[in-house]
């Protein structure tokens with residue numbers, strides 16, 4: 001593949017205390033593409049995703065080995081606060097702050113020093129539009145975010161992540177708490193976002209990975225329950241002619 | 257063959273169903289009776305408990321309101337054995353002391369709690385001097401919360417009144433009182449902070465904010481109702497405390513003129529009236545005012561938490 005590389009992981013291991021959760025992962029994630037991460041529960045998908053914005057470090061007892069590069073720069077040498085500004089995240093469960101819709105979206109830009117009300121208004125509107133939520137909430141931006149439906153809350157969380165203009169967006173099963181229609185909306189949304197962002201998305205849903213991603217990485221556990229990367233490639237190849245027997249078993253539902 | 261099998265199964269379940277029904281029928285009156293007895297018993301106990309409480313409050317308020325009038329509220333006590341006069345200076349002293357005490361304890365307690373939860377929380381299980389100290393501090397707070405208040409009084413008397421030469425004064429009493437309510441504020445604030453979901457912190461940090469920005473922008477606002485409740489609770493604690501102030505405040509019934517003035521709070525005044533004078537009715541009157549103050553405080557807490565819950569719920 002001749003696509004430019006955004007994120008590169010080399011011989012990466014992660015330990016929770018003495019437990020090895022990820023073993024020797026090496027992968028290149030292309031820029032402005034959607035990369036899906038699939039695999040059975042507990043194989044380390046979330047852990048792997050949280051590597052890119054160094055959220056694992058917030059958990060006591062976590063150790064890592066290996067290299068992770070963004071645009072060729074070692075992310076472990078960066079300031080984590082600056083890194084997280086460039087690598088945004090949407091969590092599995094919608095987690096808006098108990099503030100108004102406006103304040104939720106403006107939270108990041110404000111934290112980064114934007115005080116001008118007009119700029120903030122602009123950012124909030126643009127982010128909500130990009131997250132396909134603007135039309136539904138434009139008349140009551142001062143309403144509490146907690147009064148939104150689950151699907152709206154998740155789109156608000158996407159808007160909140162977009163508002164700080166990251167380069168990469170990590171999504172950990174962003175649609176798992178949503179109904180099929182809200183899920184489809186989020187998938188459409190992700191398609192439109194890929195022009196401007198590099199997206200890495202964890203999903204449990206095979207169809208979702210197949211229809212909504214450009215590349216797919218399949219993770220699995222070994223005998224010690226350590227997660228490892230089994231197969232990685234263009235989504236169509238991986239789903240139509242997987243090169244590894246374990247991938248084939250998994251995607252055809254014979255496993256996990 | 258098939259038919260007979262299915263038939264016998266049917267017959268079998270049928271018999272079982274009948275026997276269960278019989279069982280249920282046979283003990284149903286007994287279960288109903290047990291239910292009635294249990295409810296009657298609980299109702300009786302509950303009524304007794306509430307009645308006892310209402311009797312205390314009702315008696316004091318009823319007796320007290322006989323002497324309460326504008327004069328009682330606006331005149332200073334005249335002092336001496338008769339217990340004549342009003343309670344104006346004790347109300348003022350109480351207000352001053354509450355402001356001073358909470359003004360000292362709240363910032364200290366809230367900051368300490370934030371440090372313990374948001375910054376020192378990561379040190380749990382680590383070794384070294386600082387984590388040790390944090391551990392000791394936690395244990396200290398737990399212990400202090402259970403120490404009888406007169407111990408704080410003794411400490412305040414020894415340190416502030418005597419050693420620091422602050423004398424029997426508002427400032428001595430406020431410092432000793434602050435020590436008393438500090439554990440209350442720290443623990444309640446800690447609880448409020450811990451109740452803030454982890455997902456809020458993660459969401460904020462994932463947006464590239466510093467830990468302090470996360471604490472200030474998300475954690476504290478979410479914990480604010482709990483923190484305010486802890487402050488109001490400690491206001492109530494100061495209003496109703498006697499032991500600490502008995503040995504630090506001096507007991508003068510005059511109007512305090514500075515933080516170095518001696519004085520007496522409403523609760524102390526009740527104590528002095530009841531023990532040193534014949535004005536038992538005035539003690540009741542003062543007690544009634546105290547009860548009204550405490551009720552108002554509780555109503556405020558209820559109102560605040562209702563409003564906050566409604567706001568968080570998005571109404």
Ligand SMILES: Nc1ncnc2c1ncn2[C@@H]1O[C@H](COP(=O)(O)OP(=O)(O)OP(=O)(O)O)[C@@H](O)[C@H]1O
Pocket residue numbers: 016019021040041042043044045046047048059225
């Ligand atoms: N905070 C933690 N402390 C210790 N072990 C953890 C922690 N978080 C995850 N693990 C372990 O690491 C492994 C990988 O967990 P992870 O959450 O990354 O899996 P996952 O693939 O995202 O699973 P799921 O699909 O169920 O979300 C699991 O065995 C899990 O028990």
Ligand SMILES: [Mg+2]
Pocket residue numbers: 045046047172
């Ligand atoms: Mg997961």
